[in-house]
Amino acid sequence: MNVQEAVLRRRDLLLASIALAIVPTPVRGAVAKAERVVSLDYGLASTMLALGVTPTAVVALRNWDEWVVEPRMPAGVIDLGTTAEINLEVLTSIEPSLILSTPFLAALDEKLSEFAPIMTFTIYAEGGDALDRSYAETLRLGATLGRSDEAKALLAGADAFFERLRERLYRLSAPPVAVINFLDQRHARIYGGPGLYGGTMRRIGLRNGWTGQASYWGFETIGLEQLASLDEETHLIAVEPLIPRDVLSRLQESALWTGLPFAQKHRVSTIPGVLMFGMVQEAMRFGALVVDTLEAAHR
Template sequence: MRMWISLLALCLGLMPALAATQQTSPDTPAIITLDWTLAETLTAIGHPPAGVAQIADYHSWVGKPILPADTIDLGLRSQPSMELMAAMNPDLLLITPMFANMADQLKAIAPVVTVPLYDPQADTWQTLEDMTRALGRMAHRETAAQALIRETTTMLDARRARLHGCGPLLVIQFADDRHVRVYGGNSLYQHVLDRLGIRNAWTGAVNRWGYRLLALHELAKLNGRIVIIEPVPLGTLARLQNNALWRGLPVVKRQPPRVLPPVWSVGGLPSVQRFARLLEQMACKP
């Protein structure tokens, strides 16, 4: 209870300062968002959101682009601070369908726009391009949005030729010392692999987020080079060096796994570029 009272007092104390800093012109609309994919895309086109939920976790899971130091942390993605967001007086509050249950409540703060993302029934690449253009219009950064789309297409085409012969790859994240999320389906990783002509070693079913949770022993029958996407639970990689099950897996013994910095598994075009770049630099080297 005391924590919430302190938070409310902080929000109330910040209100005059926030109101002063959020004075905007039609050319610089103040946008806040709970969603990291929208946040990274807005940042990439030169209009970073004024506020984002769970900023520290954004940097742990998304990596780059880094949010400006003055970006305000809105609290938990599932339980953002309504008082703080209201005090910021934003022009727009952007969400994705993941946050649809909060839409009515958020509308009391600012106009809410729901941006579609990663619908298994839709063309993912078209959705990502449409999302980028929509954000460009809302942020008045249409030219930058179009440039991001062109740059992404150009860099993928260039890397496809250079990465010929890479793979198959098995893209995973560690849930804990004994379980991994293996990615395929509608994940960003799968779509980038497809665009680069790299075969995914995992062809099994996945959940709506594009992964399947497997115990370590279930990797025994799989082939390909393991690509571990950070973040990794603290101490896990060190403990794996003494884990006989892990060290004995054929997929581990055949080729040393590669560890990549964070790339958001349901990210936008900035994450697409980041993953493709890291595959070339770190995963597809002999």
Template sequence: MTLRRRLALTAAAGCALALTLTGCGTTDVEPEATGSADAAVSEDCATDTTATSTDPVSLTDGVGRTVELDTPASRIVVLEWQEVEDALTLCVTPVGVADPTGFGTWISAETLPEGVVDVGTREEPDLDALYATDPDLIIVEAFAADDEVITQLEEYDVPVLAARGNNPEDPVGNVKDVFSLVAEATGRTERADQVLAEFDEHLAERAAEVTALDLPTREFLFFDGWVDGGNVTLRPYTEGALFTALGEELGLTPVWDESVNDSHGTGGLNADYGLAQTDIEGLTGVGDATLFYSNGEESGYVAELEKNSIWNSLPAVVDGRAYEFPVIWGAGGPRSTEQAIDAFADALTGK
């Protein structure tokens, strides 16, 4: 039995993008698996002393639905990687997740233990495998209460919690809100408060470092890309994208605005996630801005950039201000987001 869910991004783009490359294949599942996973292996969970609530849960999820549980959930199935990461950071191991192989490929901030059941892909979870884990809560991502994934899962007798995939008005705040939502559902609010306090402190420290730098420009652009049929497509991150917001938190100014998009974009703007599209020539529209871009080993687009004369003549490239990120999930929880903060700050400070 399968459930085909609607993607926030188009299927064609989702299968090509460097940050979501592995989420578009098919995954073999084991419906008979029961979901007896090893203990959570987040780096500091072994020494965690925060309390776990046993009180009944009544909360409003990311799309305005009321979710009530007699006790906090302990056997959760999670269909998106941000909330998988969140659970692990909270020292809660899901009994089932969508595309665990992809999670391990793209997310290094947390490690998924052995024994977690593979319940299919993020786009098309296998319901037989999912419900065989005997979950007490299923966590999904959605933007509306009538999202197809919610509507179909609500036909079964297991509560469904929907987290909002992104809030373009406050992407960093949404990372925190989703993390706190997962924590409330699992009784791990005390742990969440501790992690978020550490996150805020870390962001403030790195922002102070970047603010103190005498940079040639504070204008910046983050992008990723892919190659399709020999053509390179780039995806500039605009206002509303998490990585754009992180740059702003560090004192940088995003340069890919509506005007640049009108003159140098090639369509495909996704306002929910703050993502545009362009080609290599389109990068000339950002002038002297410093460039940051995702690791392109999987999709091969960086190798194509480096062979291109337009790329090699851009001011940021000529001046050595074009920085390739390590593999960091661009829609992760606090731990992945800290990695992105460090990638920005380390590039600029030379660490």
């Protein structure tokens, strides 16, 4: 058994164990009435679209284009407001057949269960890898929506897609990569651990330049001075939106920043926004953007 076969076998075993641990509670009528499904989570809404089902409503829809970017949400989907202030009048008018949620939003269950059954999907939690969980929960969502074949096809396509990215990186002899979101001119989130970005990097064979801690959400908040611990060959990738927008130009005036190896070697790139708390589609998009960026920078 070669290394790649071993990795895939381990992943399949993990998926099987996750699936057994999260056997869903049956939701009566969910498949039959999939046309009125509400999502409280961007990743679940994105996965619905990939399976050929358009959600009736999504929370915080007005921010979708900024944080998810792709896929585009079809016209006519209703904005439910924020999770902190869901528009209950709109929810009543929709008469949803099913509400998709996550453990992070469990405090809403009691109130929202008056409107429709709630089905909880676990992607980000202790003791698991977000990408592995995304695979397992995509199969659950597909079964719930009557789209099991589409879910299996999506995951088979994702496997093939990740393998092509791995092959491109192998030909490139890619350097280690550190991925950040700027929070301001002095702080950032840096990604790794069991989160979606970190899992995607491992899946495509890309070494993470950040070897420090990361929560199950997949990031650690750091001061920019901590970037000095990165491997000298690391390529830094910042995910948009940049906060503040001119942060990179401002940092050119910082002796700390300009003294860091990646800044001195001009190994700093930005990529468009990718939902960091997403699922399989977001992992594919993130992987493609990173590999495209490295190919352009290291030819």
